[in-house]
Amino acid sequence: MLDAAVKALSQILSPPMRTILWRSIGLALVLITVLAIGLQRLLSWFAEYGEVWAEGLLGPGFHTPLNILAWIVSIAAGLGVVLGGIFLMPAITSLVASVFVDDVADHVEREHYPADKPGSALPLGVAIPEGIKTALLTILVYLIALPFVLFAGAGFLIFFFATAWLLGREYFELAAMRFRSPAEAKAMRKDNAATVFTAGLFIAAFVSIPIVNLATPLFGMAFMVHMHKRLSGSRPELIEPSRRTGMPVV
Numbered sequence: 077m078l079d080a081a082v083k084a085l086s087q088i089l090s091p092p093m094r095t096i097l098w099r100s101i102g103l104a105l106v107l108i109t110v111l112a113i114g115l116q117r118l119l120s121w122f123a124e125y126g127e128v129w130a131e132g133l134l135g136p137g138f139h140t141p142l143n144i145l146a147w148i149v150s151i152a153a154g155l156g157v158v159l160g161g162i163f164l165m166p167a168i169t170s171l172v173a174s175v176f177v178d179d180v181a182d183h184v185e186r187e188h189y190p191a192d193k194p195g196s197a198l199p200l201g202v203a204i205p206e207g208i209k210t211a212l213l214t215i216l217v218y219l220i221a222l223p224f225v226l227f228a229g230a231g232f233l234i235f236f237f238a239t240a241w242l243l244g245r246e247y248f249e250l251a252a253m254r255f256r257s258p259a260e261a262k263a264m265r266k267d268n269a270a271t272v273f274t275a276g277l278f279i280a281a282f283v284s285i286p287i288v289n290l291a292t293p294l295f296g297m298a299f300m301v302h303m304h305k306r307l308s309g310s311r312p313e314l315i316e317p318s319r320r321t322g323m324p325v326v
Contacts (some may be wrong), residue, residue, distance in 0.1 A: 084294075088294040097294055111167075163208060171204075181195060
């Protein structure tokens, strides 16, 4: 696994990958800016109007705790873009990865597995919905963990392990679906859940590094291509594209 991580790190800076890297970074920055500004607007609205609404719903007895919460949210709103860039990065990389999955996987397979049959490109109708689902699930998990971050340091551990699980499963399934149907890719991930989660810890550590984490889609995808190859015995059987979409073979 460490060898796979080293290979992935070395390849994302190679000349063939640089174009993908810059395109990936550009898309990630656009998405981060849009979502972070949206988060800032939401927190500002809550700080300004949410306290009054919540007190009317819960009663005057909650005035003090709601006032404290509004004060915390006001500070968070002022740091909205920064917080968005930090906490939304895993969700952003999920979306970006779904766009560049085949570009990255093709380079890894050609360089490290030239004798193997190449994978089939994922239809955007399969890859992008997977990225959106993971991004939404990531945001949901982070919203649940947010109170623990505000009031207890354990929240950061929740963030880290949740990120490892979420990104590990997405990148592995994207790599596997180049050779298998979505159902088979998910089944393989479940059969190797411990290994995939451990591999996800590497991706979670990578996405935790500011600036460097803009390259997470390339690292995560390249890394999981290696992991899928190894769990498949290096030569996974190529599943016909028709099985991936559920259409009958003509």
